[in-house]
Amino acid sequence: MSAVKEKIIEMIERLPENATVPDITAELYFRQNVDGGSRFTPLNPPKAEFAEVNF
Secondary structure (H helix, E strand, O other): OOHHHHHHHHHHHHOOOOOOHHHHHHHHHHHHHHHHOOOOEOOEOOOHHHHOOOO
16 A cells, blocks of 8 residues: 555544544645645635635
8 A cells, every 4th residue: 555545544544433524625635735835825825616625
């Protein structure tokens, strides 16, 4: 199994038992921006599809 898949599985396993798909998606989005550095700035805001993610 690739290292990326292993990290994602570990992340999901750390979430609460009642975590929903939107919870998982939000955590993935957060991890991507924290681990990879955010590509969003005040002049480059997130696209509309990310606007509905509730943290």
